[in-house]
Amino acid sequence: xxQFLTRLFxxxxxxxxxxxxxxxxxxxxxxxxxxxxxxKNYTYGLYPFISRFQRLLFGWIPFSAGDLFYGFLxxxxxxxxxxxxxxxxxxxxxxxxxxxxxxxxxxxxLFVYVFFNLFWGLNYNRRGIAGQLGLDVKxxxxxxxxxLTRVLQQRMNGYAELSGRDQRKWVNRKVKLFDAAVQAYDxxxxxxxxxxxxxxxxxxxxxxxAGNYLGFQGYYNPFxxxxxxxxxxxxxxxxxxxxxxxxxxxxxxxENEANFVGYLACKYYPDPVFxxxxxxxxxNYAITEVLRRDTxxxxxxxxxxxxxxxxxxxxxxxxxxDFYSRYRNPIEPIIMWGYGHFLRANNQPAGxxxxxxxxxxxxxxxxxxxxxxx
Numbered sequence: 001x002x003q004f005l006t007r008l009f010x011x012x013x014x015x016x017x018x019x020x021x022x023x024x025x026x027x028x029x030x031x032x033x034x035x036x037x038x039x040k041n042y043t044y045g046l047y048p049f050i051s052r053f054q055r056l057l058f059g060w061i062p063f064s065a066g067d068l069f070y071g072f073l074x075x076x077x078x079x080x081x082x083x084x085x086x087x088x089x090x091x092x093x094x095x096x097x098x099x100x101x102x103x104x105x106x107x108x109x110l111f112v113y114v115f116f117n118l119f120w121g122l123n124y125n126r127r128g129i130a131g132q133l134g135l136d137v138k139x140x141x142x143x144x145x146x147x148l149t150r151v152l153q154q155r156m157n158g159y160a161e162l163s164g165r166d167q168r169k170w171v172n173r174k175v176k177l178f179d180a181a182v183q184a185y186d187x188x189x190x191x192x193x194x195x196x197x198x199x200x201x202x203x204x205x206x207x208x209x210a211g212n213y214l215g216f217q218g219y220y221n222p223f224x225x226x227x228x229x230x231x232x233x234x235x236x237x238x239x240x241x242x243x244x245x246x247x248x249x250x251x252x253x254x255e256n257e258a259n260f261v262g263y264l265a266c267k268y269y270p271d272p273v274f275x276x277x278x279x280x281x282x283x284n285y286a287i288t289e290v291l292r293r294d295t296x297x298x299x300x301x302x303x304x305x306x307x308x309x310x311x312x313x314x315x316x317x318x319x320x321x322d323f324y325s326r327y328r329n330p331i332e333p334i335i336m337w338g339y340g341h342f343l344r345a346n347n348q349p350a351g352x353x354x355x356x357x358x359x360x361x362x363x364x365x366x367x368x369x370x371x372x373x374x
Contacts, residue, residue: 032125054225059201066221067206120222123253156279160310162272184269202227220248239277259358
């Protein structure tokens with residue numbers, strides 16, 4: 001392993017590679033300041049070719065090739081960390097070793113930064129779906145939020161009647177789940193052609209159980225173009241999580257946008273389980289904002305909404321809390337802290353709260369298309 005890594009880095013870290021990486025890093029940072037240019041020339045220029053090639057290359061494989069890559073990367077990091085402490089323990093730490101190690105670390109981060117952005121990350125700096133739909137996304141009032149939450153609750157309660165435990169059993173068969181998610185995008189594509197999805201490349205995460213401890217329900221791998229879903233989470237969450245990750249594959253990098261695109265995909269797909277999964281998630285985002293803004297005594301507005309939930313919704317929210325309470329650990333807050341900073345570094349200043357910003361998008365959507373459009 002040590003000889004392989006030494007040869008690998010010595011071949012990569014040639015002077016011309018350094019120059020190329022530095023030039024590309026500067027160019028990526030420069031173009032990121034021009035969202036219109038990114039939208040036209042990257043999101044709808046270069047990126048569709050990259051993403052379709054990735055999905056054609058890896059989509060047919062029944063397991064996540066990207067997860068194997070991540071696993072290999074983790075092994076390398078663990079090996080290099082072990083090697084570092086062994087050298088310190090043996091008192092072999094020298095200035096030459098420090099310089100070489102620092103060069104490798106800098107080169108590695110430049111390499112990851114460049115390919116992350118070329119393969120997908122520049123989409124963080126595009127205009128996005130607000131421009132495509134002509135939405136005026138702005139600050140909203142408590143009255144706007146109250147209207148949204150009321151309608152989302154009505155939709156959620158209605159589909160809860162049709163999405164009990166027996167009706168959602170088919171979600172446990174992941175081939176059926178992913179097939180249905182592709183059909184959801186086909187339905188949305190008939191209304192919004194820019195949501196055209198194929199070829200397909202969405203898969204169960206190989207790290208699903210680890211994800212329960214680390215706090216993730218799904219993720220997108222920009223290096224393989226695969227959307228990964230944590231398939232150990234409660235079944236009522238999986239349809240919406242799947243459409244969210246597929247939104248990332250279409251170039252909607254920011255979490256508020258991926259949430260909104262996932263909403264559109266589920267909204268236009270007639271399956272009640274998909275619609276319930278989506279409306280449950282949207283309601284939970286909205287009711288979280290209600291609780292934050294509720295200035296009444298004892299949060300009476302929040303409590304009034306919660307008292308009107310369908311019994312199935314109450315049971316599912318309890319199942320959700322019970323599920324994650326089993327996996328609470330001291331590592332998860334650290335991971336989420338780091339993830340929040342990653343989001344802030346990628347044009348999402350609200351960090352993890354970026355997910356909740358979908359509420360503003362939903363309000364802008366119903367103000368343009370009418371409340372029944374929700």
